[in-house]
Amino acid sequence: MTPTARPERHTWLFPSHLVEAARHDGAGPDQGRPRRTVRDWVVDTAIFLLAVLVGVLAAETSAQYSSEVVNLVDQIVGGLACCAVWLRRRWPVGLAVTLCVVSVFAPTAGGAMLAALFSVAVRRPFREVAWIGLLAVGTSTVQVFVRPEPGTSNILAIGIGVVLILLVTAWGMLVRSRRQLVEALRDRAVRAEAEAGLRAEQAQRQAREAIAREMHDVLAHRLTLLSVHAGALEFRPDAPPAQVARAAGVIRDSAHEALQDLREIIGVLRAPDEEGGAANRPQPTLVTLDSLVAEVREAGMKVVLDSTVTDPGAVPAATGRTVYRIAQEALTNARKHAPGAEVTLTLRGRPGEGLTLDVANPAPTGPVPHVPGSGQGLIGLTERATLAGGRLTHGPAPDGGFALHAWLPWPV
Secondary structure (H helix, E strand, O other): OOHHHOOOOOHHHOOHHHHHHHHHHOOOOOOOOOOOOHHHHHHHHHHHHHHHHHHHHHHHHHOOOOOHHHHHHHHHHHHHHHHHHHHOOOOHHHHHHHHHHHHHHOHHHHHHHHHHHHHHHHHOOHHHHHHHHHHHHHHHHHHHHHOOOOOOOHHHHHHHHHHHHHHHHHHHHHHHHHHHHHHHHHHHHHHHHHHHHHHHHHHHHHHHHHHHHHHHHHHHHHHHHHHHHHHHHHHOOOOOHHHHHHHHHHHHHHHHHHHHHHHHHHHHHHOOOOOOHHHHOOOOOHHHHHHHHHHHHHOOOOEEEEEOOOOHHHOOHHHHHHHHHHHHHHHHHHHHHOOOOOEEEEEEEEOOOEEEEEEEEOOOOOOOOOOOOOOOHHHHHHHHHHHOOOEEEEEEOOOOOEEEEEEEOOOO
């Protein structure tokens, strides 16, 4: 599930900053300060009522030893301070500093000051929390001497104020650390989700490329077959009608299959998210090597297959497919560069020792027509064998021909 598709029916249970962060992760527009959720309204109302409760208790205590005018002013200031608690999300630092100073002369603002201090501890870094906490300790100490309470020890009053400030600050920092942990886990989940999507996309792209490479080999084989027979018809216009008809049939079949392969390659690259015929097409294995040899023999090429592998189906599919592709490309190269020469394929191997494929052909006896696209097949074969855990060597033979040797692992 992508970030834009996450359900939002329970967002009222989360703080507004988490909801806004999730909305930004979903590429939503930035609408400035986040709006309060239902949870935020409940928390703000509870803090406001606690501040009012502390202010009422302080007003009742102050009424016992202060004049009516002082009590009235104190209650008005305390009421305004409690109302200012609703601004703690927008201006936490300024509100906390102001209420710390006001609480020196108005004890009824003490609850609002603690609420503002809690907001600073939740939303601001430790450096700001530390100096505002020290300011709150200092102003609470001064308040004991400015508005002393008869019958209460100054040391006890100062101790109670310091303990309350430390508890509120520690509570706010604990909430802040928990929020940071939740945000870190959320960011980690978003990154993991994005990385999973990228891995899936990369795996899909690699699968498409593998299919395209496999089909490219087949397409190159078809086109080379078509080119060789077309060149033979060009150089032998006086060939017997039967030979001309056979060559024309091979050209027709190769052209038809090449067009089909090309159409499937384009379909794979154009529609990567759809299951096309290329993805469902059976891949060649060592079992189909005989069919390949029969196909090139029908095209007029002399091929001798010498194999001691009695059960080709027992060979792993990946290894057998690699052997098939090497043999296919080797036959294509022999057809291009040594037309008319007999090609010998020697296949040996058993589990634990690996598979060995040798392809050899003598030097051509006549002129060799130029076929475009030469020079890249052997490089691709070497890379294919290396990726399969094997090795491949090739080069001119002592008799002037060409030889190719490949070894591939065949585990027990």
